[in-house]
Amino acid sequence: MTTPAGLRRVRVTVQNPGDLQWDGKGGYSILWIDGVPPSWLVRVQVSPGRNQERATHNTVAVQATATVTGPYRSDVTTKSRLLVAETGAVLAVLSVDSPDWRNTELVCAVAEVVT
Numbered sequence: 001m002t003t004p005a006g007l008r009r010v011r012v013t014v015q016n017p018g019d020l021q022w023d024g025k026g027g028y029s030i031l032w033i034d035g036v037p038p039s040w041l042v043r044v045q046v047s048p049g050r051n052q053e054r055a056t057h058n059t060v061a062v063q064a065t066a067t068v069t070g071p072y073r074s075d076v077t078t079k080s081r082l083l084v085a086e087t088g089a090v091l092a093v094l095s096v097d098s099p100d101w102r103n104t105e106l107v108c109a110v111a112e113v114v115t
Contacts, residue, residue, distance in 0.1 A: 042070035
């Protein structure tokens, strides 16, 4: 069953990586290109109940994840990022799934990118 349109209240911009831009100092940055169409109306649900803490090398890392659900788009991959219009948050796409392989809805696990 697909998510009703009334529950898709968050507008995001889909972006995919483009060419690398060299900074002349030995480093580079990724040029992000807006998807076509760039805007995507989705439902965002915080993923509760999961242990979001990971202990590695005497450090505890916490990565909060959420589930983003919207109409199917073929340009959203695990290389994509989503920019939340209301908050300016940047979400990295961790996984992409089309329930029942019907290409009617896309369900993505995402994590906020903190810079």
